Amino acid sequence: MSAQSEESARTKLKIDQVSKNFGGVKAVTQVSLDVPEGTIFSIIGPNGAGKTTLLNMVSGFYHPDEGSILLDSQDVTRRKPNERARLGIARTFQNIALFQGLSVLENLMLGRHVHMTSGVLASFLYWGPAQREEVVHRRRVEEIIDFLKLADLRQQPAGELAYGLRKRVELGRALAVDPTLLLLDEPMAGMNQEEKEEMVRYVLDVNEEFGTTIVLIEHDMGVVMDISDYVAVLDQGEKIAEGVPDAVRADPTVIEAYLGADHE
Amino acid sequence: MAEPSTIPGYLLRNAADPNFSDQPAMREKSFGIWETYDWQSYVENVRSFSLGLADLGFAADDKLAVIGNNRPRLYWAQLSAMCLGGQSVPVYQDAIASELSYVLAHSEASVIVVEDQEQVDKVLSIRDELPNLKWLIYDYSRGLASYDVDILKSYEEVQTLGRAFAEGNPNYLENEIAKISADSFALIAYTSGTTGQPKGVILSHENLIETARIFIAAEDVRKTDDFLSYLPMAWVGDALYGLCVSIMVGASCNCPEEPETIQRDLRELGPTGIVAAPRVWEGILSSLQVRAEDSTPLKKLAFNYFRGVADAVEQTKLEGKPLPLFLKIKQQIGEFMVYGPVRDQLGLRRARWCYTGGAPLGPDTFRFFRGFGINLKQVYGMTESTGLVSLQTSETANPDTVGEPCQGIDVSIAKERSEVLIRSKGIFKGYYKQDDKTREAIDAEGWFHTGDAGMIDERGHLVIVDRAKDVGKLSDGTVFAPQFIELKLKYSPYINEAVAFGDGQAFVSTMIAIDLEAVGKWAEKGRLPYTNYMDLAQKSEVRALIAEEIRQINLGLPEVQRIKRFLLLTKDLDADDNEVTRTRKLRRAYIMEKYAPVLNAFYGGGTAVELKLDVTFEDGSRSQIDSHLVIEEAA
Numbered sequence: 001m002s003a004q005s006e007e008s009a010r011t012k013l014k015i016d017q018v019s020k021n022f023g024g025v026k027a028v029t030q031v032s033l034d035v036p037e038g039t040i041f042s043i044i045g046p047n048g049a050g051k052t053t054l055l056n057m058v059s060g061f062y063h064p065d066e067g068s069i070l071l072d073s074q075d076v077t078r079r080k081p082n083e084r085a086r087l088g089i090a091r092t093f094q095n096i097a098l099f100q101g102l103s104v105l106e107n108l109m110l111g112r113h114v115h116m117t118s119g120v121l122a123s124f125l126y127w128g129p130a131q132r133e134e135v136v137h138r139r140r141v142e143e144i145i146d147f148l149k150l151a152d153l154r155q156q157p158a159g160e161l162a163y164g165l166r167k168r169v170e171l172g173r174a175l176a177v178d179p180t181l182l183l184l185d186e187p188m189a190g191m192n193q194e195e196k197e198e199m200v201r202y203v204l205d206v207n208e209e210f211g212t213t214i215v216l217i218e219h220d221m222g223v224v225m226d227i228s229d230y231v232a233v234l235d236q237g238e239k240i241a242e243g244v245p246d247a248v249r250a251d252p253t254v255i256e257a258y259l260g261a262d263h264e
Numbered sequence: 265m266a267e268p269s270t271i272p273g274y275l276l277r278n279a280a281d282p283n284f285s286d287q288p289a290m291r292e293k294s295f296g297i298w299e300t301y302d303w304q305s306y307v308e309n310v311r312s313f314s315l316g317l318a319d320l321g322f323a324a325d326d327k328l329a330v331i332g333n334n335r336p337r338l339y340w341a342q343l344s345a346m347c348l349g350g351q352s353v354p355v356y357q358d359a360i361a362s363e364l365s366y367v368l369a370h371s372e373a374s375v376i377v378v379e380d381q382e383q384v385d386k387v388l389s390i391r392d393e394l395p396n397l398k399w400l401i402y403d404y405s406r407g408l409a410s411y412d413v414d415i416l417k418s419y420e421e422v423q424t425l426g427r428a429f430a431e432g433n434p435n436y437l438e439n440e441i442a443k444i445s446a447d448s449f450a451l452i453a454y455t456s457g458t459t460g461q462p463k464g465v466i467l468s469h470e471n472l473i474e475t476a477r478i479f480i481a482a483e484d485v486r487k488t489d490d491f492l493s494y495l496p497m498a499w500v501g502d503a504l505y506g507l508c509v510s511i512m513v514g515a516s517c518n519c520p521e522e523p524e525t526i527q528r529d530l531r532e533l534g535p536t537g538i539v540a541a542p543r544v545w546e547g548i549l550s551s552l553q554v555r556a557e558d559s560t561p562l563k564k565l566a567f568n569y570f571r572g573v574a575d576a577v578e579q580t581k582l583e584g585k586p587l588p589l590f591l592k593i594k595q596q597i598g599e600f601m602v603y604g605p606v607r608d609q610l611g612l613r614r615a616r617w618c619y620t621g622g623a624p625l626g627p628d629t630f631r632f633f634r635g636f637g638i639n640l641k642q643v644y645g646m647t648e649s650t651g652l653v654s655l656q657t658s659e660t661a662n663p664d665t666v667g668e669p670c671q672g673i674d675v676s677i678a679k680e681r682s683e684v685l686i687r688s689k690g691i692f693k694g695y696y697k698q699d700d701k702t703r704e705a706i707d708a709e710g711w712f713h714t715g716d717a718g719m720i721d722e723r724g725h726l727v728i729v730d731r732a733k734d735v736g737k738l739s740d741g742t743v744f745a746p747q748f749i750e751l752k753l754k755y756s757p758y759i760n761e762a763v764a765f766g767d768g769q770a771f772v773s774t775m776i777a778i779d780l781e782a783v784g785k786w787a788e789k790g791r792l793p794y795t796n797y798m799d800l801a802q803k804s805e806v807r808a809l810i811a812e813e814i815r816q817i818n819l820g821l822p823e824v825q826r827i828k829r830f831l832l833l834t835k836d837l838d839a840d841d842n843e844v845t846r847t848r849k850l851r852r853a854y855i856m857e858k859y860a861p862v863l864n865a866f867y868g869g870g871t872a873v874e875l876k877l878d879v880t881f882e883d884g885s886r887s888q889i890d891s892h893l894v895i896e897e898a899a
Contacts, residue, residue: 146294149522152522
């Protein structure tokens with residue numbers, strides 16, 4: 001929200017003419033998006049519109065058939081997911097992907113893995129630089145625990161937590177990467193109103209406090225229109241609208257895609 | 265060196281005296297690690313903050329309010345106000361804006377120190393009602409970066425100002441401290457008040473120091489002790505047991521990370537002494553029972569069996585009989601198998617003494633803890649007596665009395681309504697800006713009228729029956745003390761709050777608020793789906809569950825006092841709705857008025873009540889819920 005008023009905000013993520021086919025299915029067709037730095041950018045659309053596929057191409061899980069993806073003006077189209085993580089991309093999943101048997105703390109520490117440099121042996125001995133490194137990372141994880149109010153759950157196995165809390169832990173793990181670009185795939189799906197409000201609060205806080213650029217896929221229109229700086233609409237793999245929430249809401253093509261055409 | 269006569273005096277002593285300086289003074293868990301402050305850094309923090317305050321214009325007799333959980337910086341802020349000859353006004357952190365506005369406006373606080381954004385928002389929302397407010401200072405900066413408010417300052421900023429101020433004004437703090445005396449006012453503690461608006465109780469340095477001295481003389485308090493600071497800061501007990509006792513003996517005071525992490529923090533810390541509200545003990549017991557229910561059948565069996573043994577032991581002790589050998593052996597086995605491990609799990613293994621105070625604790629809860637080898641005792645006191653009147657010794661602890669009045673505190677029982685009267689050096693200096701109320705409370709001979717009905721038993725122990733005005737009679741003339749029945753009910757893990765009616769009636773009836781966690785678990789186990797508190801409380805299965813609990817409780821009550829009718833409330837009693845005080849005492853008069861239809865149905869033979877209830881949300885907004893409450897007959 002903060003960056004909306006700033007003039008000529010830098011482009012954080014540029015998606016340029018990207019397409020992806022699975023066999024005969026055209027999942028994404030020639031989609032281009034410019035995500036300005038420091039904004040909350042939402043991608044909406046009916047089921048099967050290609051939103052998650054697009055997100056997967058940004059995180060590096062899929063490679064586009066054509067087109068390119070630029071992070072901070074740097075072409076990352078052919079980079080592997082782990083390399084992209086090091087460049088500052090983190091994500092959460094539609095279906096929670098935590099290590100069920102590990103504690104909240106351990107799950108978050110795993111998120112720091114991309115920043116750890118000690119070798120297996122040094123880590124095992126927990127001596128010298130490896131120990132100092134662990135302390136630094138633990139400190140950062142504790143800050144996230146504090147930020148997301150997870151202190152009372154620190155030692156709880158992630159698998160034992162309620163659904164809404166697991167979603168929050170997942171957000172925490174993504175934050176542990178220290179991302180500059182955060183991809184959230186339906187972070188509020190399946191939540192009740194209270195849990196949704198809490199999650200919205202955290203998403204806004206992350207954006208405000210850390211200045212993280214956020215790309216959000218979400219079905220709850222109320223939430224999307226409330227918190228997004230920009231909204232893009234996908235339908236059957238194609239971008240059909242893009243702009244500030246009010247403009248998108250009023251766009252006839254969008255209304256048609258969502259509610260069916262208005263035949264008079 | 266003579267004993268200091270003011271609290272800041274003790275602080276300076278601790279920093280200067282090598283006997284104290286190597287001791288931990290305060291610990292705070294932050295970012296998952298216990299951080300320790302010794303007395304030098306403690307005093308340094310108070311020094312820089314109070315000089316910062318001085319730079320901002322805070323002077324003698326100004327008021328500084330603190331709102332938040334137990335945090336070192338909020339303690340230091342209170343002490344800083346005292347150092348400059350001002351008064352600290354601790355306020356309940358969960359108070360809603362309208363309550364807050366009364367206390368903050370009435371106390372004329374010029375500086376408010378709060379914990380976080382939530383409290384900042386609350387204060388800013390009522391800023392128009394606080395003409396005296398000059399500075400609002402926050403401890404935790406999260407979410408406040410974009411705030412552009414002229415009166416807002418961070419704690420660090422004030423400390424930085426203070427360090428700069430120190431350069432130009434050497435010995436400023438020492439000079440200010442030298443100006444205050446034992447008679448100076450230190451604290452204005454607002455009583456939660458079961459009737460009417462809160463009253464500001466003024467306590468002097470002498471009140472606090474003399475009362476702490478009485479406690480230290482009566483209880484085994486050591487310099488090496490670790491206290492857990494978990495009383496609400498607004499409660500006088502926190503100022504006395506947390507702050508004063510710790511500073512005077514040099515023991516350390518430990519702040520938990522968050523209210524939610526208390527159980528784990530307790531275990532990590534293993535405090536040697538605790539003073540906590542009955543609510544905390546009830547909470548520990550409830551969660552213990554739930555955990556026992558959840559464990560393996562063998563563990564459950566052991567827990568329940570040895571719980572019975574513990575109960576039998578306590579019962580025998582209470583009757584003053586020697587323990588039969590067989591029971592003694594069983595107790596020893598229980599100590600090894602159950603009691604010791606449970607104490608360890610709870611973090612109470614090192615605790616030499618635990619106190620419950622502020623409101624009565626149910627006798628069964630009390631006996632449970634003692635049976636498990638936890639030295640739980642009652643302390644009786646009120647804000648006006650600086651939080652102390654009587655204590656139980658470890659040998660005489662029992663649930664029926666509040667112990668012997670402490671040395672140096674005179675107690676007598678008035679003829680009229682057997683009201684408890686108190687005279688001591690701890691009796692307060694008056695209600696702030698309410699001299700008429702002060703004259704009502706303290707008579708010409710200096711006796712403070714507590715409003716509690718009580719008696720002194722044959723051993724010289726003080727017994728508190730109830731609030732003097734609450735004790736009534738059933739229509740056949742039997743004395744009816746509602747609290748007695750309510751405490752019995754609250755021992756059930758499934759019952760969170762209870763209100764007993766019966767004054768002037770033929771029988772006793774009760775309204776019950778279920779315990780969401782315990783009943784929720786029970787429902788999950790029985791595969792009974794529910795959505796929220798209201799839904800759960802309206803299930804006939806839950807009513808049957810509570811009916812069975814009441815049947816059990818009735819067995820332990822005299823025939824005439826047995827509960828005949830009850831209903832389950834669709835919401836818990838809440839301080840935000842004015843039904844209970846912040847220390848969770850029932851505001852009986854208000855409840856009688858609000859739930860008048862329930863009372864009519866109980867005694868008019870109705871089988872159900874339609875009730876429109878006002879509820880207040882945490883942000884202070886209000887709404888109405890309609891409930892259909894079914895009345896059950898108890899067996």
